[in-house]
Amino acid sequence: MTAPAGSFYIGLMSGTSLDGVDGVLVNIAADGSPSLLARSSRNMPLELKRELLALNAPTDNELHRAHMASMALVDLYAQTVAALLRDARLNASEVVAIGAHGQTVRHRPDHGYTIQLNAPALLAEKTGIDVIADFRSRDMASGGQGAPLVPAFHQALFASAQTRVILNLGGIANVTLLEPGWPVSGFDTGPANLLMDGWCQRHTGQPYDSEGCWGDSGKAHQALLDWILRSEAWFDAPPPKSTGRDQFNLAWLDTRLAQFAQRQAQHGLTDAISAVDVQATLQMLTACTVTRAIAQHGLGQGTIYVCGGGARNLALLRKLQSQWAGDVQTTDALGVPAQDVEAMAFAWLAWAHQTKKTGNLPEVTGAAGGRLLGARWPA
Numbered sequence: 383m384t385a386p387a388g389s390f391y392i393g394l395m396s397g398t399s400l401d402g403v404d405g406v407l408v409n410i411a412a413d414g415s416p417s418l419l420a421r422s423s424r425n426m427p428l429e430l431k432r433e434l435l436a437l438n439a440p441t442d443n444e445l446h447r448a449h450m451a452s453m454a455l456v457d458l459y460a461q462t463v464a465a466l467l468r469d470a471r472l473n474a475s476e477v478v479a480i481g482a483h484g485q486t487v488r489h490r491p492d493h494g495y496t497i498q499l500n501a502p503a504l505l506a507e508k509t510g511i512d513v514i515a516d517f518r519s520r521d522m523a524s525g526g527q528g529a530p531l532v533p534a535f536h537q538a539l540f541a542s543a544q545t546r547v548i549l550n551l552g553g554i555a556n557v558t559l560l561e562p563g564w565p566v567s568g569f570d571t572g573p574a575n576l577l578m579d580g581w582c583q584r585h586t587g588q589p590y591d592s593e594g595c596w597g598d599s600g601k602a603h604q605a606l607l608d609w610i611l612r613s614e615a616w617f618d619a620p621p622p623k624s625t626g627r628d629q630f631n632l633a634w635l636d637t638r639l640a641q642f643a644q645r646q647a648q649h650g651l652t653d654a655i656s657a658v659d660v661q662a663t664l665q666m667l668t669a670c671t672v673t674r675a676i677a678q679h680g681l682g683q684g685t686i687y688v689c690g691g692g693a694r695n696l697a698l699l700r701k702l703q704s705q706w707a708g709d710v711q712t713t714d715a716l717g718v719p720a721q722d723v724e725a726m727a728f729a730w731l732a733w734a735h736q737t738k739k740t741g742n743l744p745e746v747t748g749a750a751g752g753r754l755l756g757a758r759w760p761a
């Protein structure tokens with residue numbers, strides 16, 4: 383087979399859902415347009431997931447544990463790279479670079495820092511490929527949120543003559559608004575899978591609610607939803623904004639549920655809300671926070687194209703559709719598999735670094751200007 387013109391890059395993404403590593407091998411043309419050649423994923427081993435979850439909050443001996451977890455993560459990264467090379471029948475020397483996001487364990491734009499655990503030197507050593515990593519810190523150093531970083535890629539891949547909203551449903555949800563004639567905007571909208579996963583794990587023992595079926599068998603509790611929306615000021619804050627597990631986690635949810643129960647008791651209401659109804663409410667919370675945030679931005683129409691693992695949560699997609707006047711589809715309709723978009727973004731950001739192009743959009747992150755993102759660990 384003759385390889386199409388362009389250069390090979392690998393993107394590795396392990397997001398806040400902590401479900402695993404998604405890897406892609408793409409061929410990126412001189413104009414930055416990517417074509418997908420191979421994909422491979424690795425589930426997060428339970429032990430590592432537990433450790434990474436623990437490292438999301440202050441914990442004992444965390445410097446040592448963070449480095450050990452980084453090395454375990456890079457093992458998964460290296461396995462993913464090996465599978466990609468095997469599937470695409472390429473040698474390491476044919477790949478220009480790996481864009482490796484790392485695992486976010488703290489995201490504190492309010493303090494000016496964000497931490498992605500990673501061991502790029504070890505990854506370069508294990509794979510024999512240059513690694514570009516630490517994509518977020520430069521944007522933050524210039525006053526930005528360090529997130530979301532994917533809108534520039536969404537623009538490059540999906541901008542058209544139509545108004546399109548690209549919605550990534552990862553642990554957190556983020557949107558990119560692509561309106562012809564307008565600058566791109568993008569921001570996080572709030573929790574997506576991380577709360578639904580956590581609640582599902584606690585009540586059913588399953589790591590996530592497959593296709594959203596469990597939540598779909600419950601009923602969203604309108605008063606609880608209203609309370610959650612009202613009690614969290616972040617939802618109504620204007621962009622630029624980004625968030626993570628630091629803010630949205632099961633402790634956050636438990637607090638809201640306890641406050642709500644207390645308010646109900648004050649009004650003489652004693653009905654407990656069932657676990658499955660809470661799950662349905664969480665689906666609705668994601669649907670509402672996404673569509674409200676888009677509408678607050680002045681957009682009331684256009685197709686929403688969903689990517690990320692949440693695209694498989696069919697009940698959530700139906701709830702989204704119930705809250706949105708335009709169509710809701712997945713990016714598969716645009717020829718890009720929903721589960722590959724974020725990993726492709728990090729291959730593309732590695733390409734941007736390599737070709738000395740700025741990777742952030744200052745109007746999205748709030749940075750003082752466009753910046754070259756990431757740093758290189760040569761093989």
Ligand SMILES: Nc1ncnc2c1ncn2[C@@H]1O[C@H](COP(=O)(O)OP(=O)(O)OP(=O)(O)O)[C@@H](O)[C@H]1O
Pocket residue numbers: 395396397398399400401402404550551552553554575579590591592593594689690691692694695696724
């Ligand atoms: N069949 C499915 N049904 C319902 N939900 C699913 C299914 N498969 C995956 N998911 C959801 O997708 C999540 C993983 O999505 P994804 O990898 O996009 O998120 P992420 O790792 O947080 O990424 P990021 O933070 O970069 O957006 C799982 O934790 C789960 O909640």
Ligand SMILES: [Mg+2]
Pocket residue numbers: 395396397398399400401402403404691
């Ligand atoms: Mg993931």
